[in-house]
Amino acid sequence: xxxxxxxxxxxxxxxxxxxLAQCAAAKGLPVHTAETIGMAQRGGCVxxxxxxxxxxxxxxxxxxxxxxxxxxxxxxxxxxLPYLKQGGAAVVNTRPLQAVTGNxxxxxxxxxxxxxxxxxxxxxxxxxxxxxxxxxxxxxxxxGEAARAGVLxxxxxxxxxxxxxLLPERHRAVxxxxxxxxx
Amino acid sequence: MKELLMGNEAxxxxxxxxxxxxxxxxxxxxxxxxxxxxxKRRTEDVHVEWSVNEKSALEVAAGAAYTxxxxxxxxxxVGLNVASDPLMSLAYIGVKGGMVVLVADDPGPISSxxxxxxxxxxxxxxxxxxxxxxxxxxFEMIGEAYEFSEKYGTPVLFRPTTRVCHATALxxxxxxxxxxxPGTFEKSPRWGIFPRLALExxxxxxxxxxxxxxxxxxxxxNRVTALSGGENAKQALVTxxxxxxxxxxxxxxxxxxxxxxxxxxxxFPFPNRLAESFLAGVEEVLCVEELDPVLxxxxxxxxxxxxxxxxVRGKRTGDLPAAGEYTTECVRAAVAKFLGVPDxxxxxxxxxPALPVRPPVLCAGCPHRASxxxxxxxxxxxKALFAGDIGCYTLGNAMGMxxxxxxxxxxxxxxxxxxxxxxxxxxxxxVGDSTFFHTGIPGVINAVYNGAKETVVxxxxxxxxxxxHQPHPGTGVSAIGGAAEKISIPKILEAVGVSPVITVDxxxxxxxxxxxxxxxxxxxxxxxxxxSPCAARIRPQKPVAVWENCVNCGKCIRELGCPALRRGENxxxxxxxxxxxxxxxxxxxxxGALQKEDA
Numbered sequence: 001x002x003x004x005x006x007x008x009x010x011x012x013x014x015x016x017x018x019x020l021a022q023c024a025a026a027k028g029l030p031v032h033t034a035e036t037i038g039m040a041q042r043g044g045c046v047x048x049x050x051x052x053x054x055x056x057x058x059x060x061x062x063x064x065x066x067x068x069x070x071x072x073x074x075x076x077x078x079x080x081l082p083y084l085k086q087g088g089a090a091v092v093n094t095r096p097l098q099a100v101t102g103n104x105x106x107x108x109x110x111x112x113x114x115x116x117x118x119x120x121x122x123x124x125x126x127x128x129x130x131x132x133x134x135x136x137x138x139x140x141x142x143x144g145e146a147a148r149a150g151v152l153x154x155x156x157x158x159x160x161x162x163x164x165x166l167l168p169e170r171h172r173a174v175x176x177x178x179x180x181x182x183x
Numbered sequence: 184m185k186e187l188l189m190g191n192e193a194x195x196x197x198x199x200x201x202x203x204x205x206x207x208x209x210x211x212x213x214x215x216x217x218x219x220x221x222x223k224r225r226t227e228d229v230h231v232e233w234s235v236n237e238k239s240a241l242e243v244a245a246g247a248a249y250t251x252x253x254x255x256x257x258x259x260x261v262g263l264n265v266a267s268d269p270l271m272s273l274a275y276i277g278v279k280g281g282m283v284v285l286v287a288d289d290p291g292p293i294s295s296x297x298x299x300x301x302x303x304x305x306x307x308x309x310x311x312x313x314x315x316x317x318x319x320x321x322f323e324m325i326g327e328a329y330e331f332s333e334k335y336g337t338p339v340l341f342r343p344t345t346r347v348c349h350a351t352a353l354x355x356x357x358x359x360x361x362x363x364x365p366g367t368f369e370k371s372p373r374w375g376i377f378p379r380l381a382l383e384x385x386x387x388x389x390x391x392x393x394x395x396x397x398x399x400x401x402x403x404x405n406r407v408t409a410l411s412g413g414e415n416a417k418q419a420l421v422t423x424x425x426x427x428x429x430x431x432x433x434x435x436x437x438x439x440x441x442x443x444x445x446x447x448x449x450x451f452p453f454p455n456r457l458a459e460s461f462l463a464g465v466e467e468v469l470c471v472e473e474l475d476p477v478l479x480x481x482x483x484x485x486x487x488x489x490x491x492x493x494x495v496r497g498k499r500t501g502d503l504p505a506a507g508e509y510t511t512e513c514v515r516a517a518v519a520k521f522l523g524v525p526d527x528x529x530x531x532x533x534x535x536p537a538l539p540v541r542p543p544v545l546c547a548g549c550p551h552r553a554s555x556x557x558x559x560x561x562x563x564x565x566k567a568l569f570a571g572d573i574g575c576y577t578l579g580n581a582m583g584m585x586x587x588x589x590x591x592x593x594x595x596x597x598x599x600x601x602x603x604x605x606x607x608x609x610x611x612x613x614v615g616d617s618t619f620f621h622t623g624i625p626g627v628i629n630a631v632y633n634g635a636k637e638t639v640v641x642x643x644x645x646x647x648x649x650x651x652h653q654p655h656p657g658t659g660v661s662a663i664g665g666a667a668e669k670i671s672i673p674k675i676l677e678a679v680g681v682s683p684v685i686t687v688d689x690x691x692x693x694x695x696x697x698x699x700x701x702x703x704x705x706x707x708x709x710x711x712x713x714x715s716p717c718a719a720r721i722r723p724q725k726p727v728a729v730w731e732n733c734v735n736c737g738k739c740i741r742e743l744g745c746p747a748l749r750r751g752e753n754x755x756x757x758x759x760x761x762x763x764x765x766x767x768x769x770x771x772x773x774x775g776a777l778q779k780e781d782a
Contacts, residue, residue, distance in 0.1 A: 008541060009543065010546070010761075018187070018351075021351060022187065025187055025353055031187070031351075031352070032350060032351065032352050033351045034346055034349065034351075035189075035349050036293075037212065037213065037349045038213065038293050038345075039212070039293070039294040039543045039649070040293070040543055041543075042543040042545065042546060042575065042578060043541060043543055043544040043546070043746050044542065045541050057428050057429075057431035057432040058428045058429050058431070058511045059317075059346040059425060059428060060346065060510065060511065062432060062436065062510070062511040062512060063512060064530050075538055075539050078535050078536065078538060079535075081533075081535075082530060098539070098749050099539035099540060100542075100544050100581070100744050101539060101540045101541070102539065102750075103749060103750060104537065104538075109536055112535060112536055126760065130760075135760040
C-alpha cells in the first residue's frame with residue numbers, strides 16, 4: 001500500500017504520515033516514509049510518501065503508483081494527481097489554501113478531480129477540525145475521513161490508537177474527535 | 184522493539200550505541216535532527232552541544248578525540264565549507280578516539296545554496312567516506328564507521344542525503360550501548376602540525392588510502408547482487424546512496440531484467456579490487472549516483488589503470504542528469520535505454536487548471552516582515568542596498584529586501600564591497616541572531632576597522648528558526664535544555680565600535696522606522712536590532728478583523744505579502760487559521776479597515 005499525502009507547508013502532513021507509519025508498525029507491517037522538511041515548510045508545496053509493505057525500494061513514490069492520495073488542499077490534489085495509480089482512491093479537503101501569488105478558483109480543481117478520479121471522497125476537513133476545536137487537527141480529520149471511506153487500510157480504532165501512542169495528552173482529545181468525526 | 188526512526192535519528196542512536204562521548208554541530212537542513220536526537224537520548228556522560236559554527240564544532244570534537252573519546256560532528260554540506268580549515272589539517276593529524284563527521288548532502292537542492300558532493304570533498308581531504316542508502320543502513324553503518332575511524336586513527340566522513348536523513352523506517356535499536364570511554368590527553372608531538380610532520384603524515388595517508396581500497400573491497404557495505412541470472416551479464420549497474428534505491432525500484436518496474444549491480448558504500452577510497460573483479464566480462468556499466476560523477480570517475484580511472492575494455496556511462500555521457508535530485512522516473516528511463524528494454528509508457532500529460540505558484544514565504548505574524556517593512560519605509564526614495572543572509576529572512580526576497588544572498592554571514596561583508604563599488608549607496612545588511620554568532624561578528628569588525636559605512640540590521644527572534652528552533656549563544660539555553668550564559672548582541676556590537684546600536688520592537692512600527700532612519704544617518708557602522716520572538720513560538724493573539732470600510736485597495740497584500748491576507752470579492756479577507764493577530768497590517772491600511780480585535 002502506497003499513500004501520498006500532499007498539501008502546503010504548515011498544514012500538518014508530517015504528523016499525518018507519522019500516524020500512518022505508527023498504524024502500520026502496530027500491525028507489524030514494514031513501513032517507510034519520506035517527508036518534506038526545510039524551506040518548503042514555509043508555505044511551499046509539501047508531500048509525504050508513505051510506503052507500507054516489504055517490496056518497496058525507493059523512498060519516493062514513482063508516478064502512477066499511489067493506491068491512495070490524501071490531499072490537504074484542492075489545488076495540491078490536482079498537482080499530485082500524477083502519483084495516483086489507475087483506479088486509486090483520493091480523499092481531498094475541499095477548503096482551499098490560497099497562495100500569496102494570487103487566488104485560484106477551487107471549483108475548477110474540484111471539477112477536475114471529479115472528472116479524473118472515480119473513487120473520490122471530498123470533505124471540508126478544515127471545517128470538521130474547526131468544529132472539533134482546532135483547525136490544526138486537519139490531518140486527523142482527513143485520516144479519519146479516509147478510514148471511514150474504507151480506503152485507508154486502517155480503521156478508526158487503529159488511527160485512534162496511533163494518536164494515543166504519538167501525541168501528548170493535551171492534543172489527544174481534539175485529534176481523536178477529528179478522527180472519529182465527532183463534531 | 185522496533186522503533187519508527189528518521190534517518191537522522193537512526194544515525195544519532197547508532198552513534199550512541201557505538202559509545203559516542205562528545206557530540207557537536209551546527210543546525211542545517213537536512214542534518215539537524217541528528218544532534219537533537221543525541222541531546223534527547225543521551226546518557227549523562229555524553230556531552231552534546233550546539234557549537235557556534237561548524238568550525239568550532241569540529242575543533243571541539245577534535246580535542247575530545249585527541250583524548251580518546253568517540254565523537255560525532257554534525258552539519259549540512261555547506262557547513263563543511265566552514266569546517267574545512269580544521270578538517271583538512273585534522274586529516275593529517277588524525278585522532279585517537281573514533282571520529283565521525285556527519286555531513287548531510289542536499290540533492291535538489293531542496294534547502295541549500297549549492298549541490299556540492301561530500302564524496303568529492305572526501306577525496307580532496309583524503310578522508311574515507313561512508314554513503315548509506317537507507318535509514319536502516321545508516322544505523323548499521325555508523326557503528327562500522329567508528330570501528331574504521333579508530334582502527335586507522337583518522338576522522339571519517341559519513342554522508343547521507345536528504346532522502347536518507349528525512350526518510351523514516353522501523354529500526355530495532357538495541358538497549359545495550361558501548362560504554363563511553365574516559366578521555367586522557369597524552370602530551371606528544373603528534374598533536375602539533377609542523378611542516379615536517381605534515382609531509383611525513385601525508386605519505387602515510389596516501390599509503391593508508393591505497394590499503395583501504397583493498398580493505399573496502401571486502402567491506403559488507405560494498406556488495407554485488409544480480410537479478411534474473413545476471414551474474415554473467417555484459418551490462419552492469421554501479422550505484423551509491425539513494426541512487427541505489429531508485430535503481431532497484433526502476434529495475435522492479437522494468438520486470439527485473441538480467442543485470443548485475445555493484446552498490447558502493449565507500450566511494451572513497453574506492454573498493455578497486457572488488458570493482459575490478461565485478462567488471463570481469465562486463466562490456467558496459469551505468470553509474471547511478473546523485474550529485475558528482477564520483478563512481479563514474481573512479482571506474483574510468485580503474486579501467487585506464489587496468490586496461491579494461493569497458494564503457495562507463497552515467498552523467499558524463501548524458502545518460503543521467505548532471506544536476507538536481509534523481510527520481511525513479513529519470514533512473515528508469517536511463518536504465519531501460521541502457522539495457523535496451525522498453526520503458527513504461529509515460530502517463531499522458533493531462534491539461535490541468537492553472538495551479539497556484541507557492542514560493543516559500545515568511546509565516547503570518549513573522550517579526551521579520553515588520554522589520555523589513557520598517558527598513559524599506561526608512562530607505563524609501565534613497566538609493567539603498569539590502570544585503571540578505573541565510574535563514575528564514577532570506578525569504579525577504581518577496582518584499583524586495585534580499586538583494587544579495589551568498590553564504591552564512593556574508594551579507595555584512597558583501598554590503599561593504601558593494602559600497603566600495605558604488606559609494607553613494609546606503610547599505611543595510613540583514614543578519615539573523617544565530618547567523619550573527621555563526622560568522623557575522625568578524626564581518627562587523629571588518630567594517631569598523633576598515634572604515635565602512637553600513638547599517639547592520641540584526642533580526643533577533645531569539646532562536647534558530649529555519650532549521651526548527653534550536654538554541655544559540657544569545658538564547659540562554661543549551662542544546663541539552665539547561666541554562667547557559669546569555670550573550671548580548673548589542674554589547675558585542677558596542678564593544679567593537681558600532682554606533683549607534685538601537686534595539687527596538689519591529690511591531691512598534693513608527694519606532695522601528697525611526698530607528699532605521701537614525702541608524703542610516705550615522706557616519707560609520709551602525710546597527711538596529713529588531714527584537715521580537717519567532718511567531719511559531721508564541722501563542723497567537725485574536726485574528727485581525729476586517730471592517731466594512733475596506734476599499735479593497737490591496738495595499739496590505741502588496742506591501743506585506745502576508746499569507747493570512749487574501750484578496751476577497753469586495754474586501755480583503757483574513758485567513759483566521761493563519762493570522763496570529765500581530766497587527767502589522769493594521770498600521771499599513773490607509774483607511775483603518777484592519778483592526779486588532781482587542782483594540
